Each structure stands twice: as C-alpha cells, then as structure tokens.
Amino acid sequence: xxxxxxxxxxxxxxxxxxxxxxxxxxxxxxxxxxxxxxxxxxxxxxxxxxxxxxxxxxxxxxxxxxxxxxxxxxxxxxxxxxxxxxxxxxxxxxxxxxxxxxxxxxxxxxxxxxxxxxxxxxxxxxxxxxxxxxxxxxxxxxxxxxxxxxxxxxxxxxxxxxxxxxxxxxxxxxxxxxxxxxxxxxxxxxxxxxxxxxxxxxxxxxxxxxxxxxxxxxxxxxxxxxxxxxxxxxxxxxxxxxxxxxxxxxxxxxxxxxxxxxxxxxxxxxxxxxxxxxxxxxxxxxxxxxxxxxxxxxxxxxxxxxxxxxxxxxxxxxxxxxxxxxxxxxxxxxxxxxxxxxxxxxxxxxxxxxxxxxxxxxxxxxxxxxxxxxxxxxxxxxxxxxxxxxxxxxxxxxxxxxxxxxxxxxx
Amino acid sequence: xxxxxxxxxxxxxxxxxxxxxxxxxxxxxxxxxxxxxxxxxxxxxxxxxxxxxxxxxxxxxxxxxxx
Numbered sequence: 001x002x003x004x005x006x007x008x009x010x011x012x013x014x015x016x017x018x019x020x021x022x023x024x025x026x027x028x029x030x031x032x033x034x035x036x037x038x039x040x041x042x043x044x045x046x047x048x049x050x051x052x053x054x055x056x057x058x059x060x061x062x063x064x065x066x067x068x069x070x071x072x073x074x075x076x077x078x079x080x081x082x083x084x085x086x087x088x089x090x091x092x093x094x095x096x097x098x099x100x101x102x103x104x105x106x107x108x109x110x111x112x113x114x115x116x117x118x119x120x121x122x123x124x125x126x127x128x129x130x131x132x133x134x135x136x137x138x139x140x141x142x143x144x145x146x147x148x149x150x151x152x153x154x155x156x157x158x159x160x161x162x163x164x165x166x167x168x169x170x171x172x173x174x175x176x177x178x179x180x181x182x183x184x185x186x187x188x189x190x191x192x193x194x195x196x197x198x199x200x201x202x203x204x205x206x207x208x209x210x211x212x213x214x215x216x217x218x219x220x221x222x223x224x225x226x227x228x229x230x231x232x233x234x235x236x237x238x239x240x241x242x243x244x245x246x247x248x249x250x251x252x253x254x255x256x257x258x259x260x261x262x263x264x265x266x267x268x269x270x271x272x273x274x275x276x277x278x279x280x281x282x283x284x285x286x287x288x289x290x291x292x293x294x295x296x297x298x299x300x301x302x303x304x305x306x307x308x309x310x311x312x313x314x315x316x317x318x319x320x321x322x323x324x325x326x327x328x329x330x331x332x333x334x335x336x337x338x339x340x341x342x343x344x345x346x347x348x349x350x351x352x353x354x355x356x357x358x359x360x361x362x363x364x365x366x367x368x369x370x371x372x373x374x375x376x377x378x379x380x381x382x383x384x385x386x387x388x389x390x391x392x393x394x395x396x397x398x399x400x401x402x403x404x405x406x407x408x409x410x411x
Numbered sequence: 412x413x414x415x416x417x418x419x420x421x422x423x424x425x426x427x428x429x430x431x432x433x434x435x436x437x438x439x440x441x442x443x444x445x446x447x448x449x450x451x452x453x454x455x456x457x458x459x460x461x462x463x464x465x466x467x468x469x470x471x472x473x474x475x476x477x478x
Contacts, residue, residue, distance in 0.1 A: 114440065117439070117440045117441055118440065120441075121439050121440070122425055122428075122437060123437075124439075285429055347464045348465055349464065349465050349466060349467045353424065355467050355468060356422060356468075359422040359423060359424060364425065364441070
C-alpha cells in the first residue's frame with residue numbers, strides 16, 4: 001500500500017502512520033477539538049473514527065446501525081480455506097465460522113455471549129490466578145540475575161498465550177507459534193491480506209484438529225465445555241465452536257500482552273507509581289483500571305449496516321467505524337486531567353473493554369493477568385527503568401502496545 | 412439512600428462490585444444485582460456514589476425513598 005503522509009487528520013487519518021503508532025495522543029486531541037471529531041478516511045475503503053467519549057458511547061449502543069459483522073477496519077482477503085476442497089471438513093462447508101460473539105449481531109450474539117460468559121466470570125477466572133502467578137515468577141526467574149530483560153518479549157508477551165492455552169486445553173509449549181499466528185493475523189495482517197488469510201487458515205486448521213482430539217478424549221477445559229454445551233436443548237454447531245475458539249486464542253493474546261507491556265513501560269518511567277503499588281497492595285485494582293484507561297490497547301471496528309447520518313457524517317452501508325475507545329478514555333470532557341496517569345483516580349468509567357453488548361468477554365481474565373503480572377514483577381524488581389526510551393518500539397493499528405522494550409535494574 | 416441496577420443496561424463490567432462488594436452481587440453472566448433491595452447504609456453512601464460514577468453503562472441509579 002503506497003503510504004501518503006497525512007495532511008489533515010480529520011479528513012484523511014491513518015492509524016498505521018509511524019508517528020501515530022508511537023504517540024497517538026496529540027492526534028486524538030487535534031481531531032477531538034476540531035469541528036469534525038468523527039474523522040474520516042478513504043485509505044482502506046471509507047471509514048470513520050470517533051474520538052469523543054459520548055460519540056463512542058452512543059455508537060457502541062446503536063447496534064441497529066452499527067453491526068459487528070466485521071470488526072477489522074481494512075478489507076480482508078478471501079475467507080480462509082483449507083488446502084484443497086476435499087480437505088474442508090464436511091460440517092464446515094457453507095458455514096460462516098467468523099469469531100462469535102465478537103463478530104455477531106443479535107439474535108446469534110445473544111446466545112453466543114451467554115454461552116461464553118460463565119467460564120470468564122470473575123469467580124471462574126480466579127481458579128487460574130495461582131498458576132498465572134507461578135508462570136510470572138518462573139519467567140522472572142529466567143532473567144532476574146541478568147539485571148536486564150525485554151519487558152515486552154521476555155515477559156508481557158509470554159503470559160497471555162500460555163494462560164489461554166491452558167484454559168482451552170491446547171499445548172502450552174506451542175505458545176510461540178500462537179504468538180506468531182496472532183501477530184501475523186491481527187498486527188501485520190491488517191495491511192497484508194495474504195498474510196492475514198494464510199494465518200487465519202493455519203489457526204483454524206490447528207484448532208479444528210484440537211477440537212476433534214477433544215471429542216475423542218474429553219478433558220476439563222474450555223473446548224470440552226463448548227462441546228458439551230447445549231443451546232435450546234441442541235448441541236452447538238462445531239463451526240460455531242471453532243469460531244469461538246479462534247476468538248479466544250486471537251483476542252486473548254495480542255490485547256492483553258499489549259496492556260501488560262504498556263503497564264511495565266509506564267512503571268519503568270514512573271518510579272513513584274511503583275512505590276505507590278508496593279506500599280498500597282489493596283489499591284491494585286484501581287491502579288489497573290487507570291492503566292487500562294490511559295493505555296487502552298484495543299480499537300475494534302463496526303460495519304455501517306445501512307446508509308445513515310450520524311451527527312452530520314453521511315455514512316454509507318459498508319463503511320467501517322473505528323471504535324476508538326482509547327481516545328474516548330483521554331477525553332477531557334469525561335476525565336479530569338486525562339493525560340495524567342493517576343493510579344488513585346477515583347472516578348474512572350473508562351471503556352477500554354468497550355461498552356454495550358460487546359463488552360469484552362475476557363475482561364476479568366485480562367484484569368487478573370494484568371494485576372498478577374504487575375504484582376509479581378514489582379515483588380522481585382521494584383526498581384527498574386527503560387534502558388533507552390527512544391529504542392522502545394510500538395505496534396499499533398487496532399491493537400497498541402510496546403513490542404520491544406529493554407529494561408534494566410540493579411543486579 | 413437506595414440504589415437499583417438496571418438489568419437491561421448492565422453489561423457485566425463488574426466495576427460496582429469491585430468498588431463496593433457489600434452492595435452488589437454478580438451472577439455467572441457477570442451482571443450486577445443490588446443486595447438488600449438496594450438499601451445503602453450511611454457509611455457506604457460515598458462508595459455507592461463512586462460505584463454509580465464508575466459504571467461505564469450508566470446502569471446504576473439512586474431510587475427515591477418512599478416516605
């Protein structure tokens with residue numbers, strides 16, 4: 001894709017621009033303060049990007065005009081296919097797998113979400129806390145004596161793939177492969193449809209095999225939970241189970257490691273906040289909410305379901321709307337001093353997990369992983385800093401977080 | 412003070428429960444329900460207001476007390 005430099009962010013925004021990925025905050029302010037707080041671009045087909053909290057709130061609640069049938073902003077390649085026609089499992093022919101319920105609208109969304117929520121409830125997630133803590137501790141064991149590590153690659157990126165693999169009941173030691181697939185699908189794949197399709201195909205193929213194994217050898221994990229579930233007395237279509245497993249793998253990895261990475265980045269820059277968390281262990285939940293607000297990683301899209309005028313913006317059917325929840329969380333009309341990270345912020349109705357019927361189903365898991373990974377890090381490495389702040393690299397697009405981040409501490 | 416959770420609006424963010432678990436129950440879908448018919452003892456009124464202010468769905472209301 002030939003890259004044109006952005007001249008006017010309100011009429012031609014570019015979420016893949018290098019400077020924007022590194023520091024999007026001034027751009028959001030510029031758009032939000034302009035007379036077009038819902039920016040537009042034709043870069044990936046027609047898409048719109050609201051930046052004010054109230055616009056994000058209103059659009060997220062209006063599921064009639066803003067469908068979730070496609071949550072990625074750039075047009076995608078053809079739907080994933082298996083290698084040859086004959087290898088496509090019979091049951092999946094003509095089945096629109098998708099990634100339910102994130103890609104569903106009611107009525108499918110309603111039952112698909114009810115199916116998925118109980119294993120992600122705050123109580124259900126609590127059972128994974130101890131093993132997550134042990135995982136974090138063992139990662140730190142691996143590098144603490146060196147006095148340095150890459151906080152993104154060696155720590156943040158290692159945690160979510162392993163936790164979700166355990167939950168699904170797929171081999172944890174294959175997590176480097178999951179990481180590569182997810183990056184190719186959700187990060188690099190947004191601007192490379194061939195790469196995206198190929199990786200989607202591989203993920204679907206892999207998960208399909210694991211689902212078949214689980215049918216032969218049932219275990220106590222999420223894949224068997226879905227296989228044994230019934231909706232209105234009927235078992236759930238295996239195509240749906242495949243799509244939901246795809247969602248759990250993809251959505252649970254890139255997003256949460258971005259959040260953990262951003263939290264480590266913030267703490268490396270702000271020793272007083274490390275001190276605050278260490279001295280106020282009972283305030284950790286509020287601190288996590290503030291880090292989620294300030295460094296919200298996820299920007300999902302909506303699909304305009306019919307021609308519709310929103311606040312003067314003439315949207316056409318098929319346009320995308322980039323749900324810039326991260327910008328909403330920096331809106332000064334909603335948050336006092338939004339660019340200031342205040343771990344003891346009391347009023348913080350952030351929408352990092354979205355708002356409305358698509359509220360992130362994994363929010364309790366993400367919070368647990370963030371809390372535990374911060375606690376375990378600070379327990380062992382209370383005093384650390386970025387080796388070279390300018391050398392930190394960020395991924396952006398629809399999920400933002402640090403990708404390489406060398407940190408050092410006295411050893 | 413008396414509060415009520417609008418079950419149509421609640422989407423299970425669990426923020427109210429995290430702030431003041433004495434006043435809310437969470438069901439397996441993550442949705443919040445007020446405890447004790449929404450009665451808020453005076454010592455929890457400030458926390459109840461914080462729960463209202465932190466709900467992203469604006470799903471928690473104060474209910475006018477019947478006199």
